[in-house]
C-alpha cells in the first residue's frame with residue numbers, strides 16, 4: 001500500500017478523493033493537499049484534519065501526487081512541481097483533456113504518470129473512474145491507482161486514446177442525469193404537483209432505475225419495454241421524446257463534450 005498522498009488543488013474532486021480515502025481507512029497524517037485559496041485550505045483542515053502543504057513539501061513527502069486543478073490552471077502548477085519532483089514519485093492527473101505527454105514533457109525524465117477521469121459520485125463512494133498509463137507507468141503503477149480509486153467507486157482501465165470519449169460520457173455524465181431529473185421535476189410542477197412531492201417521485205424513480213440497471217444486468221431496452229404497455233401512458237411519452245429528437249440531442253451533446261476535451265488537451269500542446 002502506498003503511504004502518503006498529496007492532492008494538488010483541493011476543490012470539488014480533490015476534496016471528494018481525500019475524504020473518500022479517509023473514510024476508506026487511510027491515516028489522516030498520510031493525506032495532504034495544496035490549495036491556492038487559504039480560506040479553502042483552512043476549511044478542509046478544520047473539517048477533516050488534512051494537512052495543507054506547499055508544493056515542495058508535497059513533492060518531498062508524498063508517494064503519489066494527484067493533480068486536481070482545472071486544466072486551465074495546469075501550467076503554473078507544473079512550473080512549481082517540476083523542480084521539486086523526485087522521478088520515483090507517481091503522478092496521477094484527474095484533469096479533463098490533459099494528456100500524459102504534457103506531464104512527461106514538463107516533469108523530470110522518466111516520471112510515471114497515470115491519467116484518470118473520475119466523476120463526482122465519488123462523494124458518495126460511487127465514482128466511475130477510467131485510468132490510462134503514460135509512457136513510464138507500469139502495471140504496478142496502475143495497480144496502485146486502482147487500489148486508491150476503488151475505495152471511492154468503480155475503476156476501469158482504458159487506452160489513453162479513449163479518455164476524451166470517457167470524459168464526455170462518465171466524467172460529465174452525472175450532469176446529464178441531474179439535468180434530466182431537474183427537467184422532470186419541472187414537468188411535475190407543470191402537472192400541478194407540489195415541488196416536494198415531484199422531487200421525491202423523480203429522485204426515487206432515478207435511484208430505482210439506476211439500481212435496476214446495476215443489479216439486474218438487463219439491457220436498458222428490456223427494462224424500458226417492461227414499463228411500456230401497449231397503448232399505455234409510457235409510449236405516448238416516448239413518442240414525444242422521439243419527435244423532439246432527444247436521442248439525437250444526446251449523441252450531439254456527448255460528441256461536443258468529447259470535442260471540448262480534445263481541445264483542452266490541444267491548448268497545452270506547446271507547453
Ligand SMILES: NC(=O)C1=CN([C@@H]2O[C@H](COP(=O)(O)OP(=O)(O)OC[C@H]3O[C@@H](n4cnc5c(N)ncnc54)[C@H](O)[C@@H]3O)[C@@H](O)[C@H]2O)C=CC1
Pocket residue numbers: 008009010011012013014034035036037040068069070071073076077094095096117118119120171172
Ligand atoms: N467536477 C467534476 O465533475 C470533474 C472534474 N474533473 C477534473 O478535476 C479537476 C478539478 O475539478 P474540480 O474539482 O471540479 O475543480 P475546482 O475548481 O472545484 O477545484 C480546483 C481547485 O484547485 C485549486 N487550484 C488551482 N490552481 C492551484 C494551484 N496552482 N495550486 C493549488 N491549488 C490550486 C483551486 O483553488 C480549486 O480549489 C479538473 O481538471 C477537472 O477537469 C474530472 C472529473 C469530474
Ligand SMILES: O=C(O)[C@@H]1CCC=N1
Pocket residue numbers: 096167171172
Ligand atoms: O466539465 C468539465 O470540464 C469537468 C470534466 C468532466 C466533468 N467536469
